[in-house]
Amino acid sequence: MIMRLLLAGAFFSAALSARADEAAVRRVFEGKLRGSGAIETVQKVPWGDLYEVVIRSPEGPVIYYVDGAASVVIVGQAFDAKSGRNFTEERQRKLTAVKWDSLPLQWAITSKRGDGRRKIAILSDPNCPYCKRFEGDLATLDDITVHILPYAVLGPKSTQQAKAVWCSKNRVQAWNDLVQRRVEPQAAPDCDTPVDKLAEYGRSLGANSTPTWFLESGERYSGAMSLDEVRPLLDQASPAKR
Amino acid sequence: MSRWILAAALLAVAVEVSAVNPAELLDPQDAFRISARALDAHTAVLEFRIATGYYLYRDRFRFETEAGKIIANAELPSGKVKEDPFFGRIETYRDYVRIKVPLSDANIAQKRMRLKVISQGCADIGVCYIPQEQWVEVKLDNASRRESP
Numbered sequence: 175m176i177m178r179l180l181l182a183g184a185f186f187s188a189a190l191s192a193r194a195d196e197a198a199v200r201r202v203f204e205g206k207l208r209g210s211g212a213i214e215t216v217q218k219v220p221w222g223d224l225y226e227v228v229i230r231s232p233e234g235p236v237i238y239y240v241d242g243a244a245s246v247v248i249v250g251q252a253f254d255a256k257s258g259r260n261f262t263e264e265r266q267r268k269l270t271a272v273k274w275d276s277l278p279l280q281w282a283i284t285s286k287r288g289d290g291r292r293k294i295a296i297l298s299d300p301n302c303p304y305c306k307r308f309e310g311d312l313a314t315l316d317d318i319t320v321h322i323l324p325y326a327v328l329g330p331k332s333t334q335q336a337k338a339v340w341c342s343k344n345r346v347q348a349w350n351d352l353v354q355r356r357v358e359p360q361a362a363p364d365c366d367t368p369v370d371k372l373a374e375y376g377r378s379l380g381a382n383s384t385p386t387w388f389l390e391s392g393e394r395y396s397g398a399m400s401l402d403e404v405r406p407l408l409d410q411a412s413p414a415k416r
Numbered sequence: 417m418s419r420w421i422l423a424a425a426l427l428a429v430a431v432e433v434s435a436v437n438p439a440e441l442l443d444p445q446d447a448f449r450i451s452a453r454a455l456d457a458h459t460a461v462l463e464f465r466i467a468t469g470y471y472l473y474r475d476r477f478r479f480e481t482e483a484g485k486i487i488a489n490a491e492l493p494s495g496k497v498k499e500d501p502f503f504g505r506i507e508t509y510r511d512y513v514r515i516k517v518p519l520s521d522a523n524i525a526q527k528r529m530r531l532k533v534i535s536q537g538c539a540d541i542g543v544c545y546i547p548q549e550q551w552v553e554v555k556l557d558n559a560s561r562r563e564s565p
Binding site for chain 1: 441443444476500502503536538539541542543544545546547
C-alpha cells in the first residue's frame with residue numbers, strides 16, 4: 175500500500191509533537207481555513223498510519239491526510255498498490271452521496287418505462303447540451319424511472335423555460351419537447367413552480383455543473399456518461415427485486 | 417491561505433479521468449483561470465487560461481463594476497464559431513482568451529479598478545458549469561510604472 179503523491183510542493187510541515195491525537199490534527203488546520211471551509215471530520219484511516227481530515231468547502235468535501243505525528247499534510251490520492259483501488263475517490267463518493275429519500279422528488283418531472291425498477295434523479299438545465307444527450311440516451315433504456323429535477327442555472331432563459339414547462343399540462347412532454355426538440359413550452363410561466371427552490375437546493379449540495387445525477391444508492395455523479403458506463407451503475411444501485 | 421489548502425483545490429488537475437465524477441472534474445475556477453492587469457492608461461486586460469478539454473461561451477460573459485453597473489463596451493475577440501442545428505450559432509473560446517475592458521474616469525482617478533466577471537463554460541467530458549462569478553482587481557500604478565521605466 176502506498177500513498178501516491180500527485181502534487182509537488184504539497185507538503186506542509188508544522189513542528190508539533192511526535193505522537194499526535196485527533197485534537198492535534200485538528201489544530202494543524204484551525205486558523206488556516208479563513209472562512210473557506212470548516213473541518214467536518216478527523217479520523218484515522220483504516221489502511222495506514224494516517225489521519226483523514228474532511229473539510230467542508232462551498233464546493234463540497236475536500237479530503238486531506240495528516241501523518242501520525244501531525245507534522246505533515248498530504249494532498250493527494252491514496253491507492254491500494256496491489257488492487258489499484260482508489261481509497262480517496264471511494265471516500266469522496268461516500269461523502270458526496272445523499273439519501274435517495276431526501277431528494278425533493280415532489281419537484282421532479284418523472285417518467286417511467288417498463289417496471290421502472292432502475293432509478294435515477296437528474297439535476298438538468300434545459301440549455302445544457304450534455305443534459306440533452308444524457309437524457310436522450312436514458313430514453314432508450316427499459317425498466318427505468320427518470321426523475322428530472324429542473325435545475326435552471328445556466329441563464330435567465332433556462333429559468334423562464336423551466337417554469338413554463340412546470341406550468342404545462344403534460345410536464346414530461348413539455349420538457350422532452352424543449353430539451354430534445356427545441357419546441358418552446360406554450361404555457362405561461364406564472365404558476366407556482368419549484369424552479370427557484372431547486373436552484374437553491376442544488377447550490378446547497380454544491381452542484382456547480384449540469385447534469386449532476388443521483389442513483390438510488392444516493393451516489394452522485396456529474397456529466398453525460400455513456401450508456402455503457404451508466405447501465406451497470408444503474409443495475410448495481412437498483413438491483414432487481416425478487 | 418496556506419499553499420496546501422490551495423493545492424487540494426488543484427488536486428483534480430492531476431487525476432487521470434476515467435469516468436466523470438465530482439472528484440475528477442475541475443472546479444470552474446481551476447478550469448477557467450482568470451488574471452487581470454492594466455494594459456495602458458485607459459485599458460485593462462483580462463486573461464482566461466482555459467484547461468484542455470474545457471471551453472467558455474462568448475455570449476455568456478458579463479462585466480460589472482463594484483456598484484453593479486454593467487460594463488457594455490468590453491472587447492471580446494471572435495471565438496470559434498459553430499452552427500449548431502439545435503442551439504443555433506455558438507461562439508466559444510478554448511485554451512486562452514484575452515478581453516479588453518476600458519477603464520472609467522473614476523477608475524483612473526482612483527488608480528484602481530475592481531471588476532466582477534461572470535462567465536460560463538463546459539467541459540468536453542460532458543458537463544456544463546453554472547455561471548461563475550469572479551472578482552478581479554487591477555492597480556493602475558503598476559501600469560504607469562511599467563510604461564515609464
